Amino acid sequence: CAILIIAGGTGEFEAGISKDGQTREHALLAFTLGVRQLIVAVNKMDTTKWSEDRFNEIIKETSAFIKKVGYNPKAVAFVPISGWHGDNMLEESTKMPWYKGWTKETKGGVVKGKTLLDAIDAIEPPVRPSDKPLRLPLQDVYKIGGIGTVPVGRVETGIIKAGMVVTFAPSNVTTEVKSVEMHHEQLEQGNPGDNVGFNVKNVSVKDIRRGNVASDSKNDPAKEAASFTAQVIVLNHPGQIGAGYAPVLDCHTAHIACKFAELKEKIDRRTGKSLEDNPKFVKSGDAAIVKLIPSKPMCVGK
Known part of the structure; x- marks a missing residue:
């Protein structure tokens, strides 16, 4: 879920939803990244009296x-708040007697509430893909005295537990997991959504790094991608983008320049319908299916 904070002040809201405004860009970015639940908090209501x-x-x-x-x-739940004064954040405000609360339609029916906290509590939890093969992008790798090498990251899919033999791609290092921890507590297993640290045998901090992906060596291990196809949305770019363009891509925790090798098709960014095959270029507001080639070894998956 995304919480879209909108400034209610005169001029501020208008600037945010203008053509190049941040509010508009953030909403588009959230939808593009697959976030389908949205809360809109209209902030600074105190400045509007x-x-x-x-x-x-x-x-x-x-x-x-x-x-x-x-x-x-x-x-979508629309909630009027004042972050400065705390109105309608945790408890119902007395300063907006006209406000009767928010309502939103869900698959399970109509949900109602008053505060921003109510709206957060009404978020429908996502399905956790624990049945899929393990994918754990590394956020960092630590060397801890008396313990050894401890990679940390969030479990995206699958599970991780002590005794499992994991492979780090694209470094191509394989080792056994000694233990798994979250918030300094030992876990039997780490599940999707958990931010974990895990101790590994006979691996130096120099062997693996942020951007590597840990996976189960015996169950569809992650591999380096020589190239991959991606859906790209151009939010804001001064000119046209064609084959050969090489922006830096942030994919999970990897941060690597990738070249646009081929523009396969231009698509409707909302429906995904094809609009044009093999376009010569794309510009601001366009969405396209593009073949990308990483400049360094990189691990990427669906």
Whole structure:
């Protein structure tokens, strides 16, 4: 879930949803990254003198633009808040008697609440893919006295537990997991969504690094990708982008320059429908399917 914080002040909201505004960009980015649940918190209501008209105006404008991005406004909780004064954050505010609370439609029916905390509590938890092969991108690798090498990262899919033989790609290092910890407590196993540290045998901190991906050596281990196909959305770029362009790509915890080898097709960024085959270039606002070639060894998957 994403929480879109909107400044309610005169001029601030308008700047945020303008063509190049950050509010618009953040909503598009969240949808593009697959975030399908959204909460809109209209902040700085104190600067609007707790105005119902201003809140309704912002809801109307915001609903229109998030609908264009791909969200259903009826499934979004709109909450008027003041972060500075704490109104409607944890407890219901007395300064907006006109506000009767938010409602949103979900698969399970209509959900209602008053505060931002209520809206957060109403988020539907995602399905945790623990049945898939292990994928754990490393955020960092530590050397801890008396323990040894401890890689840390979040389990994206699958599980990790002591005794498992893991492979780090693309470094191509294989070793046994001695123990798994989260928040300084030993775990029987790490599940998807868990930020874990795990102790490994006979591996130096120089052998593995941030951006490597740990996987189960016996169950579809992660491999280096010579090239890969990606959906790319151009949010804001001064000119046209064609084959040969090489931006730095942040994929899981890897940070590597990748070359646009081939523009396969231009697509509708909301529906994914093909609009044009083999376009010569793409520009701001376009979405495309592109073949990318990493400049250094890189591990990437669906």
